[in-house]
Amino acid sequence: MAAFPADRVEQAAWICNARGQTLTPLRRRVFEIVLAADRPIGAYDVLDMLAAERGRVAPPTVYRSLDFLVGQGLVHKVLSVNGFVACSAAARPHDAQLFICGSCGSSVEVARQLRAGLIEEEAEALDFAIESVVLEVHGRCHACRLATAP
């Protein structure tokens, strides 16, 4: 198998291939659109961009591709804004940890594990089997703080 590529879209294709999956032209294009947005983007925004390129596009077309990309860990769904954002480290799937600015809409994904074992401890105490953890931090980003502070 070829070496891990530098371009993020090629990385995505590589990751899919390594799993016996296919990054089809449609999925690739959707991934490119999400990637280019560089912030969480709505499914219907993706739809509009696709429609501008290829005429009428129905919602399932977009949601199926997004679901595939989310399933492969290439894209994260951002619950607090009903959006999707490209993963910054998709090589191995993980729960996203996002800092989301309420002013400009930008988001930053943090790779370093932000939780100590407290959640796992609590799960143990509850006899709760963790499957996934949603962690989304809201606030104001550096740029927006500069913009209003004197």
Place this chain on the structure above:
Amino acid sequence: MAAFPADRVEQAAWICNARGQTLTPLRRRVFEIVLAADRPIGAYDVLDMLAAERGRVAPPTVYRSLDFLVGQGLVHKVLSVNGFVACSAAARPHDAQLFICGSCGSSVEVARQLRAGLIEEEAEALDFAIESVVLEVHGRCHACRLATAP
């Protein structure tokens, strides 16, 4: 002012009063419905129950009451299931920390702070001003694990 009451609905009324707000009959009824559900409940489920009692009810009626209750910290919005759940410790507002079972839909709110300072550290490094943190843990609860394990 009267002492802090034992009943959760009366507590809610007390909390509102203490802030110069009013738990009107409608808001009180919505709170009772959310409280009785003992798990996240959808806005339109609340709507249906209200409608059964008082005839036609429009969505804004429900959403306004839910928004009020969320604003007062009496109810938490659960993003991962598009639902609302009564807060188990509303006396002072806080970000919810929820363990949500994907099998039975139940949720447990944990009061003890589940995060060490790692999120705050990271925010500091990013110069990000935190306003709120969404933490929702998904998995299988104790009861559901018992139900399928031999």
Place this chain on the structure above:
DNA sequence: GGCTGAATGTTATGTTATGTCATTCCTCCG
């Protein structure tokens, strides 16, 4: 060629949430 399975197209509908203006009701003040 004909079967099969994956992907996409197509139509319709379900689910969640908000914008806007009208109405009610209470309180304050002259």
Place this chain on the structure above:
DNA sequence: CGGAGGAATGACATAACATAACATTCAGCC
């Protein structure tokens, strides 16, 4: 008393987000 002002609710319409179900296309394989 009577009207101004504000909070809450009612009522209507629509926006925004997401999925169900079935048809079609196409490549790989025997």
